[in-house]
Amino acid sequence: MTGKAVGGASGADSGPPRERAWPKLISRPTVPMPDPSRPRLEQRIASASEWTIGMLEPFDQALAAHARRLGLETYPIQYEVITADQMLDLCSTVGMPVHYAHWSFGKHLLGQERDYRTGRSGLAYEIVINTDPALVYLMETNTTALQVLVMAHAGYGHNAFFRNNYLFRQFTQADAILDYLQFARGFIQDCEERFGSREVEKVLDCCHALAPYGVDRYRRPARLSARRERERLNERVRFDQQHYNPDYEHLHMKDGAAKPAADVTPGFEPQENLLYFIEKGAPRLAPWQRELVRIVRKVAQYFYPQRLTKVANEGAATFWHYTLLHELYDAGQVDDGFMMEWLANHSDVVYQAPFDARHYNGINPYALGFAMFRDIRRICERPTDEDRQWFPRLAGSSWTEAIHFAMANFKDESLIEQYLSPKVIRELRLFLLRDAEDDRSHYGVQAIHNERGYMEVRQALAAQYRLETHTPTIVVGRQNEESDRALLLQHRVENGRLLDSESVDAVLRHVKELWTYDVVLEELDGDGNRLKIHRT
Amino acid sequence: MSNSKPPIVGTRIVDRRSDPPGRGAVNRERFIRRFKDDIKRAADDEFSKRSIKDMGRGGRVTIPGRGLAEPFLRHDHKTGSRDFVLPGNREYIPGDNIDRPKGGGQGDGGDQAGEGEGRDSFAFVLSRDEFLALFFDDLELPNLERTRFGNVTLERSRRAGYSRDGVPGNLSPAMTVRMSIARRIALRGALQRRIEELEAQLALTDSPVVRAEIAAEIERLQARRASLPYFEDIDRRYRARAPMPSPATRAVMVCMMDVSGSMDERKKDLAKRFFALLYMFLERKYGLVEIVFIRHTETAEEVDEQTFFHDPLSGGTLVKPALELAKHVIETRYGGPDWNIYGAQASDGDCTESDGRASAAFLDSELLPLVRYFAYVDIPGQGGWFNRPSDLWGAYDSIDSTAFARRKVHGRGDIWPVFRELFGKNKEAA
Numbered sequence: 001m002t003g004k005a006v007g008g009a010s011g012a013d014s015g016p017p018r019e020r021a022w023p024k025l026i027s028r029p030t031v032p033m034p035d036p037s038r039p040r041l042e043q044r045i046a047s048a049s050e051w052t053i054g055m056l057e058p059f060d061q062a063l064a065a066h067a068r069r070l071g072l073e074t075y076p077i078q079y080e081v082i083t084a085d086q087m088l089d090l091c092s093t094v095g096m097p098v099h100y101a102h103w104s105f106g107k108h109l110l111g112q113e114r115d116y117r118t119g120r121s122g123l124a125y126e127i128v129i130n131t132d133p134a135l136v137y138l139m140e141t142n143t144t145a146l147q148v149l150v151m152a153h154a155g156y157g158h159n160a161f162f163r164n165n166y167l168f169r170q171f172t173q174a175d176a177i178l179d180y181l182q183f184a185r186g187f188i189q190d191c192e193e194r195f196g197s198r199e200v201e202k203v204l205d206c207c208h209a210l211a212p213y214g215v216d217r218y219r220r221p222a223r224l225s226a227r228r229e230r231e232r233l234n235e236r237v238r239f240d241q242q243h244y245n246p247d248y249e250h251l252h253m254k255d256g257a258a259k260p261a262a263d264v265t266p267g268f269e270p271q272e273n274l275l276y277f278i279e280k281g282a283p284r285l286a287p288w289q290r291e292l293v294r295i296v297r298k299v300a301q302y303f304y305p306q307r308l309t310k311v312a313n314e315g316a317a318t319f320w321h322y323t324l325l326h327e328l329y330d331a332g333q334v335d336d337g338f339m340m341e342w343l344a345n346h347s348d349v350v351y352q353a354p355f356d357a358r359h360y361n362g363i364n365p366y367a368l369g370f371a372m373f374r375d376i377r378r379i380c381e382r383p384t385d386e387d388r389q390w391f392p393r394l395a396g397s398s399w400t401e402a403i404h405f406a407m408a409n410f411k412d413e414s415l416i417e418q419y420l421s422p423k424v425i426r427e428l429r430l431f432l433l434r435d436a437e438d439d440r441s442h443y444g445v446q447a448i449h450n451e452r453g454y455m456e457v458r459q460a461l462a463a464q465y466r467l468e469t470h471t472p473t474i475v476v477g478r479q480n481e482e483s484d485r486a487l488l489l490q491h492r493v494e495n496g497r498l499l500d501s502e503s504v505d506a507v508l509r510h511v512k513e514l515w516t517y518d519v520v521l522e523e524l525d526g527d528g529n530r531l532k533i534h535r536t
Numbered sequence: 537m538s539n540s541k542p543p544i545v546g547t548r549i550v551d552r553r554s555d556p557p558g559r560g561a562v563n564r565e566r567f568i569r570r571f572k573d574d575i576k577r578a579a580d581d582e583f584s585k586r587s588i589k590d591m592g593r594g595g596r597v598t599i600p601g602r603g604l605a606e607p608f609l610r611h612d613h614k615t616g617s618r619d620f621v622l623p624g625n626r627e628y629i630p631g632d633n634i635d636r637p638k639g640g641g642q643g644d645g646g647d648q649a650g651e652g653e654g655r656d657s658f659a660f661v662l663s664r665d666e667f668l669a670l671f672f673d674d675l676e677l678p679n680l681e682r683t684r685f686g687n688v689t690l691e692r693s694r695r696a697g698y699s700r701d702g703v704p705g706n707l708s709p710a711m712t713v714r715m716s717i718a719r720r721i722a723l724r725g726a727l728q729r730r731i732e733e734l735e736a737q738l739a740l741t742d743s744p745v746v747r748a749e750i751a752a753e754i755e756r757l758q759a760r761r762a763s764l765p766y767f768e769d770i771d772r773r774y775r776a777r778a779p780m781p782s783p784a785t786r787a788v789m790v791c792m793m794d795v796s797g798s799m800d801e802r803k804k805d806l807a808k809r810f811f812a813l814l815y816m817f818l819e820r821k822y823g824l825v826e827i828v829f830i831r832h833t834e835t836a837e838e839v840d841e842q843t844f845f846h847d848p849l850s851g852g853t854l855v856k857p858a859l860e861l862a863k864h865v866i867e868t869r870y871g872g873p874d875w876n877i878y879g880a881q882a883s884d885g886d887c888t889e890s891d892g893r894a895s896a897a898f899l900d901s902e903l904l905p906l907v908r909y910f911a912y913v914d915i916p917g918q919g920g921w922f923n924r925p926s927d928l929w930g931a932y933d934s935i936d937s938t939a940f941a942r943r944k945v946h947g948r949g950d951i952w953p954v955f956r957e958l959f960g961k962n963k964e965a966a
Contacts, residue, residue, distance in 0.1 A: 056549050064547065079549045086552065089560030104606055106567030109560050110660035114596070117661060133548070140553055201570070209607050354624020363623055431625040433634065436617045442633040448625055461621040469618075472609050491609075496616030499609055506607030 045333050049341070051144040053081065059148050060155070066327040067156045071400045072320065074159040075174060076133040079151065087127070087139050088113055094303070095127040097135065098181040100188040100295070102204055128154035130162040130306075132174040145341035148334075152324040157317030164408040165312070167305035176225055177302055183226035184295040187233070191288050203289050206510035207275060207296035212471045214275030214297035215304040236287050270475040270490065274511075275300070277476045283485055284516040293514070308411040308467060315369015315415075316407045318350060319377075322370070352428055371424045372415065376402050379421065386422060412465035420458040425449045432460045437496060472499055477522070485517040493525050504534045512536040568666060574599040579667060595667060598659040693777040702774025711773035719771060720764050727761040787876040788826040789814065790862045790907075793844065794883035796833045796853040803915045807882035808845050809951045810913050814880060828865055832858035838865060855887050855895040855928060859903055866906050879903065879910035884917060885926020892931030900935045912942035 045062060046055045056079060067074070082090070092109035093099035129135040136154045138147055162168050192200045207214070271277045275297040279290050306313070325342060328334045352367035353360045376394065379387045380402050383395035394402055406419060424430075426449045433443040447453030447460075463469060477488040489511070491499055504521060511519045521534040568575055578597040628634065698711050731754055738750045791814070793799075793807050829844035830836055833851030836858040858881075866877055887895070904910060914929050925933075932942060945951060 053549060053551060057547075060547055060549075077547045079547070081549070081551045081553055082555075083553050085560070086555070092560060092563060101562045101566055103563065103566040103570040106563035106565070107604065107658070109564055110567060111658070114660045197566075201566075205606075212608060352623050354626070355622035356624065356626075360624075363621070367623075428623045429625040430621050430623055431628060432619060432621050434617060434619050435613075435636075437615075439633075440614070441636055443636060445628045445630055445632040445634065446619065447630055448628060453630065457621055460619045463619070464621055472611060474609065493616070495618060497611045497618060498615040500612040503607055503610050506605070507609050510607065 043332075044335050044338075045328075046144060049143045049145070051142070051147050055144065056081075056138070056147065056151070060151060062328055062331075062333050063148070063152050063156060063324055066324050066331075067160075067320075070323070070327075071404060072156055072160045073163055074134065074156060075131075075163050077136055077155045077159060078133045079136050079138055079155065081138050081140055083140055084116075087137065088116065090127055090137060095129055096178075096181060097129070098178055098185060100181075100185045100204075102208075103201065104208065126150040126154045128158045130158075130168060130172060130174050130302075131178055134159040134162065134174075143341065145334075145338045146345060148328075148338075149321055149325065149342045149345060153317045153321035156324060157320035158313060160320065161309070161313050161316045161407055164404070165305070165309060166409055167308055167411055171305050172302050179226040180229065180298065183229055184299070187291060187295065191292065195288065200292065202513065203292045204296065206513045207293050209507050209510040210274050210278075210514075211296055211300040213474055214273060214300040216273055216276070216301065217304075217467075233291060236291070240287050270477055272473075272475050273297070274474065274476060274489070278511075278514050282515050285514065289514075305411075308413075311365040311369040311372075311412040311465065312407070312410055312415045313369070314365045315371075315373045316403075318346075318366050318370040319373035319403070322346065322374070323377075354429070368424075368428065371427060372419050372421075373403060373406065375421050375424050376406055376419060378423075390421060391419075413462050416458065416465060417462040420461060422449070422454045425454055425457055430457050430461065432457050468494060472497075474521075487511070487515045487517065487519045489519065489521040491521060491523040493523050493531055496525075498523055498532055499534075501534065508534060508536045568662075571599055571604070574603075575662075579662070596659060596661050598657050601657050604658050693779050696776045696778035698773040699776035700770075700772065700774070702776065706774040706776075708773050708775050711775075712767070712771050715773055716767050716771040719768065720766075723764055724761055727757050731757050731761070787878060788828060788866075788870045789878045789880060790828045790830065790865065791844070792830045792832065792836075792858045792862060792879070792881040792883075794833075794853055794855070794858075794886075795831045795849045796851050796886070798853060798886040798917075799884050799915075800917075803884050803917075806915050806945055806947075806951060807913070810882055810945065811845070811880065813951065826870075828862070830858050830861055830865070832861075836861040853887050854891050855883065856891055856898055859895055859898050863898075863903055863906065866903075877907040879907045880913070881911070882913045882915065883928055885914050885928040887927050887931070889927065889931075892927050895928070896931040896934050899932070899940075900937065904935070904937050904939050908939060910940050912940070914942060914944045916944060916946065 045058050060077070060079070088109060090097065091112055092105045099105065126139075127137045134155065136151065136159075138150055142150065162172075162174060168174075188200060188204075275293050278285075279293040279297065282290070282293075285293070325334070325339070329339055350364070350367045350370045352364045377399040379391050379394045380397050380399035383391075388395045406415065410418060429449055431448040432446040432453070434446050435443055447456035449457065473492040473494075475490050475492070477490040499521075508519050508521060519536045522530050523532040523534075525531055575597060578599050582595055582597055698708060734750050734754050734757070738747060738754070741747055741750065791811050793804075793811070795804070799807070827841070829839050829841055831839055831844055831849070832854065833849060834854040834857070836854075838861065839847070862879065870877055899910070912928075912932060914926055916926055929942065929944075932940075
């Protein structure tokens with residue numbers, strides 16, 4: 001959650017008089033009011049804006065009680081109070097408290113520090129790490145209200161999402177990641193000492209360029225275990241030492257002149273995990289280099305679910321902090337000032353700039369996710385006729401169950417496909433544009449927030465969050481083991497969108513560094529016709 | 537608290553604020569090392585723009601963006617067609633056409649151009665230490681020889697094994713216990729052997745008197761063996777520390793500057809910059825460097841730093857007295873092999889022919905043998921005289937020594953490169 005102050009968008013309805021068919025807004029967002037029947041405490045937990053460590057615990061207990069009543073299942077939580085500098089450090093290593101050293105992390109650190117010190121951007125309020133127990137970082141400069149907001153958002157919202165979402169359950173092991181990273185850092189340090197940091201950096205650079213292609217998208221990865229990794233590594237080194245043959249090494253250096261005839265792979269299946277393929281199959285990598293490839297691959301795999309669940313994850317966390325803090329208020333545990341304070345932050349976070357604003361920076365996942373989750377609750381509690389028609393099962397059911405179900409079983413793409421309601425489309429004024437091949441000077445408006453458009457907008461928005469929309473699909477097509485050992489990569493072109501040649505050149509250079517022999521990337525359309533070919 | 541339920545098991549609050557900063561520094565250093573050349577160039581530019589006072593501060597530098605990007609595969613937006621959803625529609629209905637924004641790229645929720653900065657350059661802030669480390673990175677005082685273990689160096693005490701005596705605070709329990717165990721094993725073995733001998737004797741003797749004697753002896757030894765003291769004084773071991781002289785190299789820098797009438801403000805300013813830089817360099821790199829400031833007109837005097845740089849003075853010019861004074865100072869205060877001596881002279885080069893000749897001869901024969909290195913910075917006047925060597929420069933032509941170097945400085949921007957050239961790491965002997 002980054003804190004950015006942005007102006008509100010008003011006057012959306014009071015446009016110029018128009019004759020064109022412009023959909024009317026049917027409903028306005030409702031402001032939840034305190035439940036008058038709930039008994040309210042006279043005693044607040046705390047009301048000062050300066051927080052103390054001792055204050056955090058009663059707040060956490062109160063949040064925990066409400067969370068449990070509403071059925072939130074979480075990992076145990078470890079709150080860590082840190083300074084702004086430590087927050088900067090953490091941000092630079094994608095939030096992980098342990099990570100190997102790399103210049104790119106330093107680059108992010110310097111960039112962030114500059115933005116922070118010059119006031120160009122705020123710092124992240126919170127970082128939460130998908131571990132067991134979940135690590136939640138609280139920055140010391142936050143006020144009490146903000147601290148509690150972060151606790152609810154990260155400690156209960158994100159935490160519950162990590163714990164229950166099917167992607168996280170399938171692809172990450174919360175209890176093993178820190179151990180593994182510790183192992184990885186130690187191993188890489190070791191390599192730097194033995195082979196020089198320049199060499200290590202070169203391999204890591206190459207792997208980082210391919211990190212988006214270092215994941216198994218469908219298969220459940222093997223469990224992470226630092227201990228097993230160490231054993232496996234020792235085994236690999238031992239094997240290498242025992243089977244070392246200087247003659248063979250010598251032959252091997254001569255561009256595969258001593259290639260055995262049985263090298264040809266019959267019936268090669270296209271592979272989507274490039275880094276895995278390189279780790280196992282690159283002809284000339286040293287064992288430690290393969291290990292580096294493996295580390296980057298494992299880390300990429302760990303972050304893979306997060307790439308797929310930005311909207312769902314942030315939406316759920318925002319929904320839960322919003323809900324839990326209102327619960328605190330309803331129970332009389334916090335006062336009005338507290339509410340006003342965090343609501344100000346909250347509304348900044350869920351603000352969606354219109355597309356034509358200068359500060360527009362894409363669809364805000366907090367805004368979209370929050371709107372959707374809140375709408376799920378509304379549909380359950382106060383369904384309209386429209387909702388009954390669109391969500392017959394949801395209308396009138398238990399909202400906690402519906403929310404938990406939505407958190408557990410969807411990624412961004414499917415969540416939007418299932419739950420984006422006409423009301424949210426209207427509220428955000430979503431509309432669908434097409435950038436068509438035959439008209440590069442205009443975007444054509446395809447659908448807007450009206451009866452005919454809802455379904456189209458919803459499907460297009462869902463497609464927008466498909467991984468393939470942002471990350472071109474690349475598979476390993478073949479390796480020519482019998483001839484020049486070239487590696488053939490294939491891009492599955494969708495809607496005629498080819499790859500940017502500049503980025504292809506840069507990435508292929510890196511692939512070649514790992515593969516040593518030539519690398520070819522061909523772009524194929526749906527029928528397998530080659531549209532373009534890139535070579536190193 | 538209205539809720540009587542216990543908190544979720546395992547919630548913990550840890551205060552990490554006092555933890556030492558860690559990983560950030562490592563990654564930062566990695567970044568700086570990787571782009572050192574670019575960063576250094578940027579820092580040099582920055583440096584030439586600054587005043588002396590500010591030179592030691594950290595600052596913002598901008599380096600070119602090439603090589604900085606971490607490449608990833610992306611779509612070419614000029615190909616194919618794509619559908620995308622935007623928020624905040626205020627007027628459009630299906631069938632409308634919107635002009636494509638100039639610059640393109642924007643509008644797709646997934647593609648971001650970066651972190652809001654041009655791809656051409658990357659700006660960031662370096663700390664003071666990082667800044668200075670870059671400046672002085674490939675500079676080294678020439679011929680800095682580790683002459684001797686200087687007597688003003690720190691005496692560091694170092695671990696030197698264990699000793700039998702010492703102060704109680706240095707007692708090493710582990711070593712003491714170990715000695716105690718060793719002693720008891722040794723004694724027990726010796727006693728056991730003696731007992732076994734006696735037992736053998738006992739088996740061979742028949743005389744009841746002797747038997748009783750031997751039995752008594754065995755009993756005595758067994759008792760002794762059973763009651764070996766756990767600790768004795770001789771077990772005690774103390775951590776021993778021995779003072780070790782750690783090598784340090786002492787150096788003295790003799791700065792000479794012409795402050796005569798012909799040195800106008802601009803020239804003085806340039807000289808000041810040269811010395812200031814030198815001073816910063818020495819201060820940072822070598823802890824034990826003394827600096828002597830000698831200014832001269834027709835006479836020479838030793839002054840403090842403040843006076844040297846800031847006190848106005850005018851008069852004629854004689855170089856030789858300054859060199860003589862330098863020699864005098866060196867001989868009286870910095871004699872002996874403990875000192876590495878460096879000379880630095882700044883002047884506009886105006887001097888009489890005879891003074892020039894005498895100075896050059898004096899420098900060559902008297903001063904240069906004493907010093908490790910002597911740098912002369914010539915600051916010629918402005919206006920068409922650039923190519924004509926100054927008098928002193930001409931006079932110094934006669935000096936041919938590896939310990940002598942000279943450069944011309946025309947403007948502020950020259951100072952840094954000249955300094956660099958003079959004190960560059962792998963400087964070829966001129």
